[in-house]
Amino acid sequence: MYTEKLMQLFMNPKNVGRIEDADGIGEVGNPVCGDVMKIYLKIEDDRIVDVKFETFGCAAAIATSSMVTELVKGKTIEEALKVSNKDVAEALGGLPPQKVHCSLLAEEGIKAAVDDYLAKKGNTKREASETKQCAKA
Amino acid sequence: MQTMNRFVYLDHSATTPVDQKVLEAMLPFFSMDFGNPNSLHAWGRKARQAVDQARDEVSRLINAEPSEIIFTGGGSEADNIAIKGVALAKKDKGRHIITSAIEHHAVLDTCKWLEKEGFDITILPVDEYGTIRPEELRKAIRPDTILVTIHFANNEIGTVQPIEQLGNICREQDVLFHTDAVQAAGHIPIDVKKLPIDLMTMAAHKMYGPKGVGALYIKKGVKIVPLIHGGGQERGLRSGTENTAGIVGFGKAAALASDRLAKGEPEKERNLRDRLIDGILEKIEDAMLTGHRTERLPFHASFCFHYIEGESLLLRLDALGIGASSGSACTSGSLEPSHVLLAIGLPHEIAHGSLRLTLGKDTSEEDIDYVLENLPKVVESLRVMSPYGKRG
Amino acid sequence: MQTMNRFVYLDHSATTPVDQKVLEAMLPFFSMDFGNPNSLHAWGRKARQAVDQARDEVSRLINAEPSEIIFTGGGSEADNIAIKGVALAKKDKGRHIITSAIEHHAVLDTCKWLEKEGFDITILPVDEYGTIRPEELRKAIRPDTILVTIHFANNEIGTVQPIEQLGNICREQDVLFHTDAVQAAGHIPIDVKKLPIDLMTMAAHKMYGPKGVGALYIKKGVKIVPLIHGGGQERGLRSGTENTAGIVGFGKAAALASDRLAKGEPEKERNLRDRLIDGILEKIEDAMLTGHRTERLPFHASFCFHYIEGESLLLRLDALGIGASSGSACTSGSLEPSHVLLAIGLPHEIAHGSLRLTLGKDTSEEDIDYVLENLPKVVESLRVMSPYGKRG
Ligand SMILES: Cc1ncc(COP(=O)(O)O)c(C=O)c1O
Numbered sequence: 042m043y044t045e046k047l048m049q050l051f052m053n054p055k056n057v058g059r060i061e062d063a064d065g066i067g068e069v070g071n072p073v074c075g076d077v078m079k080i081y082l083k084i085e086d087d088r089i090v091d092v093k094f095e096t097f098g099c100a101a102a103i104a105t106s107s108m109v110t111e112l113v114k115g116k117t118i119e120e121a122l123k124v125s126n127k128d129v130a131e132a133l134g135g136l137p138p139q140k141v142h143c144s145l146l147a148e149e150g151i152k153a154a155v156d157d158y159l160a161k162k163g164n165t166k167r168e169a170s171e172t173k174q175c176a177k178a
Numbered sequence: 179m180q181t182m183n184r185f186v187y188l189d190h191s192a193t194t195p196v197d198q199k200v201l202e203a204m205l206p207f208f209s210m211d212f213g214n215p216n217s218l219h220a221w222g223r224k225a226r227q228a229v230d231q232a233r234d235e236v237s238r239l240i241n242a243e244p245s246e247i248i249f250t251g252g253g254s255e256a257d258n259i260a261i262k263g264v265a266l267a268k269k270d271k272g273r274h275i276i277t278s279a280i281e282h283h284a285v286l287d288t289c290k291w292l293e294k295e296g297f298d299i300t301i302l303p304v305d306e307y308g309t310i311r312p313e314e315l316r317k318a319i320r321p322d323t324i325l326v327t328i329h330f331a332n333n334e335i336g337t338v339q340p341i342e343q344l345g346n347i348c349r350e351q352d353v354l355f356h357t358d359a360v361q362a363a364g365h366i367p368i369d370v371k372k373l374p375i376d377l378m379t380m381a382a383h384k385m386y387g388p389k390g391v392g393a394l395y396i397k398k399g400v401k402i403v404p405l406i407h408g409g410g411q412e413r414g415l416r417s418g419t420e421n422t423a424g425i426v427g428f429g430k431a432a433a434l435a436s437d438r439l440a441k442g443e444p445e446k447e448r449n450l451r452d453r454l455i456d457g458i459l460e461k462i463e464d465a466m467l468t469g470h471r472t473e474r475l476p477f478h479a480s481f482c483f484h485y486i487e488g489e490s491l492l493l494r495l496d497a498l499g500i501g502a503s504s505g506s507a508c509t510s511g512s513l514e515p516s517h518v519l520l521a522i523g524l525p526h527e528i529a530h531g532s533l534r535l536t537l538g539k540d541t542s543e544e545d546i547d548y549v550l551e552n553l554p555k556v557v558e559s560l561r562v563m564s565p566y567g568k569r570g
Numbered sequence: 571m572q573t574m575n576r577f578v579y580l581d582h583s584a585t586t587p588v589d590q591k592v593l594e595a596m597l598p599f600f601s602m603d604f605g606n607p608n609s610l611h612a613w614g615r616k617a618r619q620a621v622d623q624a625r626d627e628v629s630r631l632i633n634a635e636p637s638e639i640i641f642t643g644g645g646s647e648a649d650n651i652a653i654k655g656v657a658l659a660k661k662d663k664g665r666h667i668i669t670s671a672i673e674h675h676a677v678l679d680t681c682k683w684l685e686k687e688g689f690d691i692t693i694l695p696v697d698e699y700g701t702i703r704p705e706e707l708r709k710a711i712r713p714d715t716i717l718v719t720i721h722f723a724n725n726e727i728g729t730v731q732p733i734e735q736l737g738n739i740c741r742e743q744d745v746l747f748h749t750d751a752v753q754a755a756g757h758i759p760i761d762v763k764k765l766p767i768d769l770m771t772m773a774a775h776k777m778y779g780p781k782g783v784g785a786l787y788i789k790k791g792v793k794i795v796p797l798i799h800g801g802g803q804e805r806g807l808r809s810g811t812e813n814t815a816g817i818v819g820f821g822k823a824a825a826l827a828s829d830r831l832a833k834g835e836p837e838k839e840r841n842l843r844d845r846l847i848d849g850i851l852e853k854i855e856d857a858m859l860t861g862h863r864t865e866r867l868p869f870h871a872s873f874c875f876h877y878i879e880g881e882s883l884l885l886r887l888d889a890l891g892i893g894a895s896s897g898s899a900c901t902s903g904s905l906e907p908s909h910v911l912l913a914i915g916l917p918h919e920i921a922h923g924s925l926r927l928t929l930g931k932d933t934s935e936e937d938i939d940y941v942l943e944n945l946p947k948v949v950e951s952l953r954v955m956s957p958y959g960k961r962g
């Protein structure tokens with residue numbers, strides 16, 4: 042069902058945890074749906090210098106969380122916002138169709154965290170994305 | 179994470195390995211005594227004898243008459259034959275059928291389909307342990323009720339139903355009573371001469387027999403309309419060339435199950451299972467047993483662990499060589515966690531963290547030790563990742 | 571009577587022995603790789619892979635896509651799923667179904683049951699060779715016709731139908747076409763990409779696979795209502811835990827049949843069969859071949875012998891180690907001889923004397939010699955007893 046790459050990341054995810062003095066925090070998903078992803082960003086000069094995640098969810102949710110944090114680390118926030126769920130799925134060697142929403146969650150998680158950062162800076166040039174939405178609904 | 183050093187299969191509610199003795203009994207019927215039981219020649223007669231013997235063995239497991247057993251292509255098929263068969267046979271008498279909220283889909287979806295076809299279905303609720311209250315059944319029966327179908331024991335949470343009381347209510351009201359005993363048969367004693375049961379479903383592969391063969395007990399005198407028409411095999415109630423090897427395997431599995439029940443072996447399984455339950459509840463915080471504590475299948479343990487999700491849990495266990503299952507929505511790719519966990523009143527977020535561990539006759543103390551050593555670590559490792567996890 | 575010195579099984583239309591290679595392929599899936607294909611753990615994944623591979627192999631036999639194959643609990647079940655499935659799916663479009671007079675009971679009795687449920691059934695006649703004339707089909711199709719179900723080849727008399735012409739007529743009229751290919755699949759080349767077939771039934775045990783497992787080809791886009799509801803296996807069209815070992819056996823049997831077809835082996839069988847037919851007609855007076863002389867299954871020979879009765883004949887042959895079958899009324903304990911023999915216009919007294927000899931891939935020249943040596947004597951010995959028999 043899952044690719045080897047995905048299983049590897051699921052078993053040994055990167056960037057697990059929280060950043061206590063995060064510059065941006067995004068939380069997406071809904072416990073009722075069985076998946077919640079929380080992304081913590083440390084940002085310097087509009088560049089993501091550290092990122093961590095906490096995820097309640099299936100193997101795909103955990104692996105996509107891990108993958109998306111790796112994909113955005115070191116990127117500017119502008120570049121990070123361009124990381125799509127497709128990029129995440131591709132980097133994992135593909136996802137089973139019924140698990141695509143987990144990768145959507147990863148994309149939205151980053152966006153939510155960036156939004157939070159921008160909001161804290163008083164900059165609302167991006168529409169705040171809807172969080173706490175059931176990704177599957 | 180520690181390297182895998184053991185294979186521990188704890189998913190016997192999903193399916194069981196075929197017992198070596200069962201396989202040995204089956205083997206001659208593939209390539210040697212391969213005849214069609216409906217043929218008159220020597221090959222056919224040998225096959226017919228074997229099917230007859232298997233029917234004897236299966237009937238003896240539940241104290242039925244051989245003529246009250248028909249073989250089917252599995253448990254789901256037997257459920258469908260029973261429910262649709264009674265519905266069609268009795269549709270002129272009434273169109274009301276009663277079932278419960280925690281039936282297997284083979285029963286529930288069959289009832290839902292009948293509903294679309296003009297039948298009226300009442301779905302009884304269950305209490306927090308997954309028990310159907312006899313009073314609820316009594317209240318639900320109407321003059322046009324033709325069938326009550328309630329399972330003997332639940333596959334997800336292991337709860338055994340008060341079958342005698344439920345069946346007696348049906349008898350009093352002259353309503354047919356079908357029970358899906360796929361999980362119970364072969365594991366707890368069932369005597370259809372003593373219990374008020376009219377139809378009962380069994381499946382070989384849940385009692386160390388082969389997949390693809392089931393049986394339906396139909397009490398003498400109970401009439402049903404066949405679901406599969408054709409050559410008239412199985413008293414015209416399930417046409418098609420008999421799966422001789424599979425049926426022989428079922429017969430042997432039933433005979434071995436009768437022996438195990440007579441020797442009280444399920445009690446040993448129960449003790450081991452209790453050690454597993456107690457160990458898990460002791461070692462893991464924020465864990466709960468699902469289903470009834472005592473009125474449950476002897477080999478069955480099921481839990482919910484807060485803050486984590488079932489699929490991750492079972493895949494991490496799989497990586498350690500432990501085979502388990504979960505009723506989480508994510509394991510099935512569906513939106514909703516199992517209907518059983520919701521029906522016993524669990525909130526979604528807790529139902530997502532469900533785990534089922536079902537023991538087998540060959541499960542050892544060491545297997546249980548291995549799970550008790552590893553499961554707490556796995557739960558902890560996932561909780562560390564969870565935004566909800568308590569941290570020390 | 572001479573003592574038995576040989577076992578010659580000539581009833582391959584009833585069932586075939588499981589090929590040793592098929593059994594070997596199945597064996598791991600009973601006690602070792604016994605997982606439920608629906609489980610996520612290692613045991614389950616291994617079983618799922620095996621089922622997927624088998625689906626590939628079966629689809630390749632008939633040049634279908636794997637997603638167009640569903641596994642069932644046998645040939646009869648697949649016929650029932652197809653016919654009732656289309657009937658229920660299309661009942662709002664029309665309720666007319668066309669079949670033939672010489673179908674297997676799994677088709678005929680299913681149609682008769684649907685007739686009681688308010689469908690309208692036309693039963694096409696056949697000519698003296700058991701062929702359905704395409705013109706008859708064309709005349710029978712009406713605006714409310716939803717399904718035509720005509721078998722690929724007959725089990726009793728071996729006649730192969732003009733499937734391409736029949737199917738094309740259905741295509742022209744936009745009517746679904748189901749064919750029961752239980753006798754034909756694996757024995758004559760079938761390419762569903764070239765032939766105008768919408769649904770097609772197969773059974774493993776007629777091609778050296780195990781009993782109790784069948785398959786239904788459902789052309790992409792064709793919608794049917796399921797007959798067996800439940801866990802949603804086989805794309806929701808046949809619920810129930812998959813018979814993994816049986817399905818693996820079917821896959822292997824299909825792969826081996828593809829090989830035999832590619833190598834032209836059925837032609838060798840045909841030559842041997844022709845020697846049997848010619849020998850019998852030459853050596854036995856007042857004997858006739860039933861079914862078509864050339865448009866017939868390559869392994870199939872069937873006869874009527876005047877003045878004698880089929881059951882006596884086959885039991886005498888059985889005493890000599892020869893396994894055969896008959897469509898006589900007496901073999902089935904019914905009043906009427908086989909509906910097939912009556913439909914091709916045989917008078918009752920002749921139909922009673924029918925004998926079917928169906929060869930297998932391992933039938934040898936010596937087996938045929940043995941039959942050609944003994945059958946005439948047996949027929950003679952029974953005719954001597956008969957009040958109608960000619961005597962020398
Ligand atoms: C033409 C035909 N259709 C259907 C069947 C039914 O198959 P099964 O007996 O495997 O259910 C048979 C054989 O018995 C057959 O010969």
Ligand SMILES: Cc1ncc(COP(=O)(O)O)c(C=O)c1O
Nearest residue numbers: 252253254282333360381810811
């Ligand atoms: C309670 C119950 N009923 C019915 C079934 C269906 O049996 P099968 O999958 O063998 O068709 C199962 C198992 O899957 C079950 O646990």
Ligand code: FES
Nearest residue numbers: 076098099102508
């Ligand atoms: S978190 Fe439920 S499917 Fe991925």
Ligand code: FES
Nearest residue numbers: 879899900901903
């Ligand atoms: S002669 Fe006895 S049944 Fe036909």
